[in-house]
Amino acid sequence: MTEILKNxxxxxxxxxxxxxxxxxxxxxxxxxxxxxxxxxxxVFGNDAIHEGEAAKYDAKRLLKELQGMLSNWISKRxxx
Numbered sequence: 001m002t003e004i005l006k007n008x009x010x011x012x013x014x015x016x017x018x019x020x021x022x023x024x025x026x027x028x029x030x031x032x033x034x035x036x037x038x039x040x041x042x043v044f045g046n047d048a049i050h051e052g053e054a055a056k057y058d059a060k061r062l063l064k065e066l067q068g069m070l071s072n073w074i075s076k077r078x079x080x
């Protein structure tokens with residue numbers, strides 16, 4: 001997240017992941033589907049940490065989506 005913000009000349013401090021995601025969504029720095037996955041991961045992580053709840057199925061599904069996002073990002077950034 002920090003790199004996305006820096007690459008878009010956002011240099012002021014943003015404390016929470018939630019605030020970062022809101023700004024990234026508002027400014028359309030990445031596509032909405034990617035933000036949705038990151039937001040879902042944030043909520044999933046909060047539930048796992050604070051409530052001790054984490055479903056293996058959800059974790060695997062999110063990891064698979066993240067893998068695809070990262071693959072696309074690396075391809076666009078370093079291959080094209």
